Amino acid sequence: MTTHDVVILGSGPAGLAAAAELKRLGVRDVVVIEREQQAGGVPRHCGHLGFGWKEFRRVLSGPSYAKRLVQAAAGIDVRTGTTALSLEPGGHVRIVSPEGQATITGRRVLLALGTRETPRSARLVSGSRPWGVFTTGALQQLVYLAQVQPCKRAVIVGTEFVSFSNLLTMRHAGIKPVAMIEPGDHVMAPSPGDWIARIAFATRVLTRTRVVAVHGTRTVTGVEIEREGERSVLACDGVVFTGKFVPETAIVKVSHLALDTGTGGPVVDQYGRCSDPDYFVAGNLLRPVEASWTAWGEGRAVAHAIAASLHGALPAATHLITLEAQSPVRYVCPQRLAAPAPLPAALPFNARMGHTAHGRLRVLAGKRVVWNEERRFLPERRIDLPFDTKHLGGTASLTVDFAESTRP
Numbered sequence: 001m002t003t004h005d006v007v008i009l010g011s012g013p014a015g016l017a018a019a020a021e022l023k024r025l026g027v028r029d030v031v032v033i034e035r036e037q038q039a040g041g042v043p044r045h046c047g048h049l050g051f052g053w054k055e056f057r058r059v060l061s062g063p064s065y066a067k068r069l070v071q072a073a074a075g076i077d078v079r080t081g082t083t084a085l086s087l088e089p090g091g092h093v094r095i096v097s098p099e100g101q102a103t104i105t106g107r108r109v110l111l112a113l114g115t116r117e118t119p120r121s122a123r124l125v126s127g128s129r130p131w132g133v134f135t136t137g138a139l140q141q142l143v144y145l146a147q148v149q150p151c152k153r154a155v156i157v158g159t160e161f162v163s164f165s166n167l168l169t170m171r172h173a174g175i176k177p178v179a180m181i182e183p184g185d186h187v188m189a190p191s192p193g194d195w196i197a198r199i200a201f202a203t204r205v206l207t208r209t210r211v212v213a214v215h216g217t218r219t220v221t222g223v224e225i226e227r228e229g230e231r232s233v234l235a236c237d238g239v240v241f242t243g244k245f246v247p248e249t250a251i252v253k254v255s256h257l258a259l260d261t262g263t264g265g266p267v268v269d270q271y272g273r274c275s276d277p278d279y280f281v282a283g284n285l286l287r288p289v290e291a292s293w294t295a296w297g298e299g300r301a302v303a304h305a306i307a308a309s310l311h312g313a314l315p316a317a318t319h320l321i322t323l324e325a326q327s328p329v330r331y332v333c334p335q336r337l338a339a340p341a342p343l344p345a346a347l348p349f350n351a352r353m354g355h356t357a358h359g360r361l362r363v364l365a366g367k368r369v370v371w372n373e374e375r376r377f378l379p380e381r382r383i384d385l386p387f388d389t390k391h392l393g394g395t396a397s398l399t400v401d402f403a404e405s406t407r408p
């Protein structure tokens with residue numbers, strides 16, 4: 001069993017940013033554990049542009065961005081092809097690699113395991129099980145990493161931001177998008193996503209439409225949809241289930257760490273510290289789902305909290321104020337505030353709505369309003385809650401609630 005100052009699980013933007021920042025802060029004994037053969041996380045297979053501006057002042061493709069992240073963490077012990085299997089109190093992590101199973105111990109452990117999309121199996125779509133059913137991530141890996149064209153005509157299920165990146169992946173691979181399917185009455189991604197699909201990619205966007213079944217025996221031959229009570233079949237040889245992100249909590253669920261039902265990720269305080277103070281979280285494991293630059297920023301910020309914790313300078317998690325989200329607020333993150341809060345928060349408090357609504361969002365300490373804002377809130381957009389944490393010492397809990405406006 002080996003012991004290190006910090007063990008980081010996951011080498012995406014959050015994990016590698018934390019590793020680079022810990023190195024900069026003088027914490028030298030850091031090990032990164034990554035189950036894939038290469039470090040870099042999700043951006044490794046996002047072949048499109050749009051990464052890196054905040055971090056490196058460059059507009060980069062996902063793979064180039066991943067390379068820059070790896071370069072920035074040069075000198076850190078990054079162990080690829082190694083999977084974390086379980087988490088134990090005391091910072092003990094069970095891992096498996098081609099050399100076999102072992103336990104690695106961190107005086108602090110950073111969980112940066114990211115997020116994943118909900119696959120078909122968890123969406124209760126009936127029909128057969130032919131080849132040609134993918135998630136965005138699976139399609140990207142086939143197209144950009146394995147360089148194959150897995151189908152020729154595909155239906156995209158979902159209209160979140162990530163759903164639209166499939167149009168770019170498909171263009172790159174010469175796959176024709178047949179249609180985008182959305183059960184809600186409008187596109188989930190903020191405009192101009194809808195416009196891009198319709199005009200730039202000549203793709204139909206079918207709102208108020210549900211995928212009922214996948215057809216085909218060996219390969220997909222069509223997708224059965226239901227629209228305004230009518231059923232029909234869209235002919236295609238591929239279907240991509242996109243979005244509906246969930247944090248990658250497979251090993252956290254079976255650990256001693258507390259999970260939050262709203263985010264689906266671990267419960268953390270403003271320093272990214274878990275219910276076991278030896279464990280910290282950064283990136284999209286915190287909640288679904290933010291862009292790469294947010295995960296990167298969280299990795300850096302939480303590295304400061306970890307360094308402070310190693311030096312005994314992080315306030316003890318003795319008085320914890322709980323934050324609770326009331327429907328239709330889907331979640332609030334972090335869910336705990338360690339008080340008093342002398343150090344700047346590593347993670348700014350933020351929330352998400354369950355559906356689009358116009359009204360007033362409030363943070364309440366008992367009956368006292370500590371922050372509020374009235375406007376239109378979209379479920380796809382992060383809502384920052386910049387309330388003042390200084391004078392909340394005697395408070396036991398904070399509530400985040402929402403009152404719908406009577407205005408149209």
Ligand SMILES: Cc1cc2nc3c(=O)[nH]c(=O)nc-3n(C[C@H](O)[C@H](O)[C@H](O)COP(=O)(O)OP(=O)(O)OC[C@H]3O[C@@H](n4cnc5c(N)ncnc54)[C@H](O)[C@@H]3O)c2cc1C
Pocket residue numbers: 009010011012013014015033034035036040041042043046050082083084085112113114115116117136137138162165248251282283284285289290291292293295296
């Ligand atoms: C399919 C898909 C497409 C996306 N497209 C974009 C995009 O175009 N632009 C954008 O800004 N964001 C995109 N995102 C959001 C993406 O999550 C962030 O960009 C960013 O990658 C989050 O960084 P992270 O470090 O939190 O997690 P990740 O990048 O997901 O990294 C987590 C790492 O942890 C590793 N890991 C997980 N479990 C284990 C384990 N048990 N043991 C060891 N290692 C483990 C994973 O292999 C992975 O390398 C996309 C997400 C997905 C899923």
